[in-house]
Amino acid sequence: MALTRRSFLTAPTALAATSLLPSGFMAALAAQAQPAPDLSTWEGVRSQFVLDPAYLHFASFFIASHPAPVRAAIEDYRKAIDINPFHVIEHGLFEGDESNVPLQVQTEIADYLGGRAQDVCLTGNTTTGLALVYHGLPLQPGDEVLCTTHDHFSHHESIRLATERAGATMRMIPLFTDAATATTESLIDALLAGIGPKTRVVGLTWVHSSSGIRLPIRELSAALRARAGAPLLLVVDGVHGIGSTDETIATMGCDYFCAGTHKWMFAPRGTGLIWANAENWARLRPLIPSFSDLDQYTAWEDQTKLVSPNNANRMSPGGFHAYEHQWATAAAFRMHKQMGRARVAARIRSLNDQCKAGLSQNPKVKIHTPKSGDLSAGLVSFEVEGIKPADVVKQLLAKNIIASTSPYAITYARLAPSLVNTPDEVDRAVRAVREISG
Numbered sequence: 001m002a003l004t005r006r007s008f009l010t011a012p013t014a015l016a017a018t019s020l021l022p023s024g025f026m027a028a029l030a031a032q033a034q035p036a037p038d039l040s041t042w043e044g045v046r047s048q049f050v051l052d053p054a055y056l057h058f059a060s061f062f063i064a065s066h067p068a069p070v071r072a073a074i075e076d077y078r079k080a081i082d083i084n085p086f087h088v089i090e091h092g093l094f095e096g097d098e099s100n101v102p103l104q105v106q107t108e109i110a111d112y113l114g115g116r117a118q119d120v121c122l123t124g125n126t127t128t129g130l131a132l133v134y135h136g137l138p139l140q141p142g143d144e145v146l147c148t149t150h151d152h153f154s155h156h157e158s159i160r161l162a163t164e165r166a167g168a169t170m171r172m173i174p175l176f177t178d179a180a181t182a183t184t185e186s187l188i189d190a191l192l193a194g195i196g197p198k199t200r201v202v203g204l205t206w207v208h209s210s211s212g213i214r215l216p217i218r219e220l221s222a223a224l225r226a227r228a229g230a231p232l233l234l235v236v237d238g239v240h241g242i243g244s245t246d247e248t249i250a251t252m253g254c255d256y257f258c259a260g261t262h263k264w265m266f267a268p269r270g271t272g273l274i275w276a277n278a279e280n281w282a283r284l285r286p287l288i289p290s291f292s293d294l295d296q297y298t299a300w301e302d303q304t305k306l307v308s309p310n311n312a313n314r315m316s317p318g319g320f321h322a323y324e325h326q327w328a329t330a331a332a333f334r335m336h337k338q339m340g341r342a343r344v345a346a347r348i349r350s351l352n353d354q355c356k357a358g359l360s361q362n363p364k365v366k367i368h369t370p371k372s373g374d375l376s377a378g379l380v381s382f383e384v385e386g387i388k389p390a391d392v393v394k395q396l397l398a399k400n401i402i403a404s405t406s407p408y409a410i411t412y413a414r415l416a417p418s419l420v421n422t423p424d425e426v427d428r429a430v431r432a433v434r435e436i437s438g
Contacts, residue, residue, distance in 0.1 A: 024080035025088045029099075031076045032331065036069055039339050042347060045419050048335075056425045058415045059404040061209075061240060061378060064266045065420070069335050073328035074268055081324060092323065093291065101327045102292060106312075108330040112337060113257075113275055115250030121274040121281075121312040122292075122326060126239040127154040129258030129274040132315055133235055134162035136284030137201060141167035146194060147203035149174045150210055153407070155237050159203055169198070179211035180368050182375065187215060188223045195224075201233045204254075207240035210406045212369030212379035212414070214241065221253025233280070239263055239272075243336060244378040244418075246345035255280045264378065264418070267332035268325035274315065282309040291318035344419065349373040351417035351426055355380045358430030359415075364437040368412055381412040384437045389413040395436040401429050 038044050048067035051057050057065075066074065081088045092101040106117040113120070123129045134145070135158075145159050149172045156172070163170045173194035176182040191202070202224065207214045217236055224232050236254040241247065243264030249257055257275040261267035276284075290296055292313035299306040336344065353373055359365045364385040370376045384392050389405045392413040396403045404414045415433075417426050 024083040025091055028073075028076035028080040029101075032073060036335060036338050039335065042419065042422070045339065046422075049420055051420060054400055056401045056429060057420050058417060058425075058429055059402050060418045060420050061244075061263050061416045062404060063269060064262050064264075066268060067266050067332075067335060069331045070266060070268060070328055073331035074324045077324035077327050089320075089323065092327065101323075102316075105327060105330045108333040108337075109261075109273055110250075112333045112341070113250045114248035115275060115277075119250070119275055119277055119281070119312055121276075121315045122329075123258075123272040123274060123317065124270050124321070125260040125262070125272045126237060126258055127158070127260075128317070129260075129272050130155055130158040130235070130237060131161070132287055132317075133256045133258060133274060133276075133284065134158045134201075134203075135165070135287050136315065137162065137166075137233070138283060138285065139163060139166035139168040139200070142198060143168040143200040144196060144198040145170050145201040145203060146196070146199045147172055148205070150176075150179075150208050150213075151203065151205045152209060152237065155203060155205060168200075171196070171199075175215075176213075178368075179208070179213040179381075180370055182213060182370060184216045184219055184375070188220060191220055192223060192227060195227070195229075195232070199232060200230070201235060203235045204237070206236055206238040207244070207377045207379065209240055209379060209414075210381065210408045210410070211412070212376050212381045214245065214370075214375055214377045216375065217241075217254060218247070218252050225253070233283075240379065241377060244345065244348050246342045249275060261329055261332065265332050265336060267329045268322075270322060270325050271329045274312070276312070278309070278311070281311050281315065284310050284315060286310060286314050288317040288319075290314050290316055292316050339419075348378045348418060351421055351423065352376065352378055352380055354423060354426045355415055355417050355430060358427065359433060362430075362434050362437055365433065378418055379414055379416045381406060381414050382433075383412055384433065386438075387436065392433070392436065396429070396432055399432045399435075401432050403429075 049065045051065050091099050097103055102122055106120040109120045110117045145163055147159055159170045175187050175190045204215055206217055221234055233255045235256045238257050238259040242259045260272040262269045262271055295308045296306060296314055356367055356371055359367055359382055366383045368381040389411050393403045393405055405411050406414055415429055
C-alpha cells in the first residue's frame with residue numbers, strides 16, 4: 001500500500017477535493033492514457049527517436065535516447081510540477097493508491113516482468129539496485145558471496161563493500177575461458193564446480209557487456225536449486241537483458257533481479273528497478289529511509305517498533321527524486337508492451353546475427369560473442385588484428401559510426417545493433433570494419 005501522510009489527510013476537506021486537484025497534474029495523468037503512436041513497423045519505431053541522422057548509432061545500449069512517448073511523458077509531468085510543485089507531489093505520492101503515480105509505474109513494470117506491483121522496487125540505476133540488495137542481505141562472518149570474474153565493476157564493488165562490512169567473504173570464478181565457445185552445459189558445470197561450503201549467495205550477470213554472452217539464467221537457476229546442500233540466493237544484474245530478450249523475468253528463477261531501465265528499455269535516464277518476491281524482500285534490511293512504505297512512516301510517527309515484514313516499497317530509496325523521469329518510466333514499459341517483447345527480441349537477434357555473420361567473414365576479426373542467439377543478445381564484441389579496440393572505435397567514428405569499447409581490464413570493440421538500426425546500417429558497419437582492418 002502507498003504511503004499516505006496524516007498531515008495531508010487531515011488538511012481541510014476542500015483542499016483534497018477531486019475538483020481542486022492540480023489541473024496540470026490531471027492533464028499529465030490523462031495524457032498518459034492517450035493512444036500510443038503507430039509502432040507496427042520498425043521504421044515507425046525508429047521515428048520515435050531524435051538521434052543525429054549523420055551517424056549510425058551502435059552504442060545505444062550505453063544510455064538511451066528518449067523516444068517520443070517518453071519525452072512527452074517527461075514533459076507533461078515536468079510542466080505539472082513546475083506549475084504547482086507542492087500539490088502535484090502531494091497528490092502523486094501521498095494521496096492514496098488511486099492517484100499514486102509510483103504505484104502506477106510499478107504496475108506497468110510488473111505487467112512486463114510477469115509479476116506483481118508490490119514486488120517491484122523503484123531505484124535510480126543498476127548500481128543502486130545491486131548495492132541495496134547486497135548490503136541488505138543478512139550476511140554473517142564466514143558467509144561467502146560467489147560471483148564471476150566477468151562481472152562489471154558495479155557488481156564486484158557492491159559485493160566487496162557489503163562483505164567487508166559484514167565480515168563475510170567474496171570469491172570470483174571464471175565461467176569460461178572463451179565466451180564464444182561456451183555452452184549451456186559448460187556454464188552450468190563451471191558454476192556448480194565453483195560453489196564452496198561457505199557459499200550463501202551467487203551473483204551473476206545476465207548479458208555481459210564485456211563479451212556479449214547471455215547466460216542461461218533459467219537453466220543455471222534450476223541447476224543451483226537441484227544441487228545437494230544448503231539453498232543459495234541468486235542475485236542477477238539484468239540490465240542488458242531486460243528490453244532485449246524475450247523472457248518472463250519474474251519466473252526466470254533468480255531471487256533478486258536488478259536493472260537500470262534507461263538502456264534497452266528506453267526509460268528515462270536515472271531510472272531502475274529491483275524485482276524479488278515477498279519472501280526474498282523479507283530477508284533484506286533497508287539502507288535508506290523510504291517515502292513509499294506506510295508501516296515504516298507510521299512506526300516513526302507513533303514511535304513504535306516496526307513489526308511488519310520488509311517489502312519492495314521499504315527498500316526503495318526515499319528523498320525527493322526527479323519525479324518527471326521516475327513517473328515517465330511507465331511510458332517506456334507501455335511502449336515495449338505495444339511493440340511486443342517477443343517481436344523486439346526477434347528483431348534485435350536478427351540484426352545481431354547479421355552483424356556476427358558479416359564480421360565472421362573477415363579473417364582479421366575475432367568475435368568474442370557466442371554465435372548462437374540463445375547465448376547472446378544485443379552486443380557483439382570483437383577484435384581487429386593489429387588494431388587496439390579504442391583505435392577501432394576511433395576509426396569507425398571517423399566514418400560516422402558510433403561504436404564503443406568494453407570497460408574491463410581486457411577490452412574489446414563493440415557493435416550493438418538495436419531497434420534504432422536497420423539491416424542496411426548493419427551492413428555498412430560491417431563494411432567499415434573490413435575497410436579499417438586493411
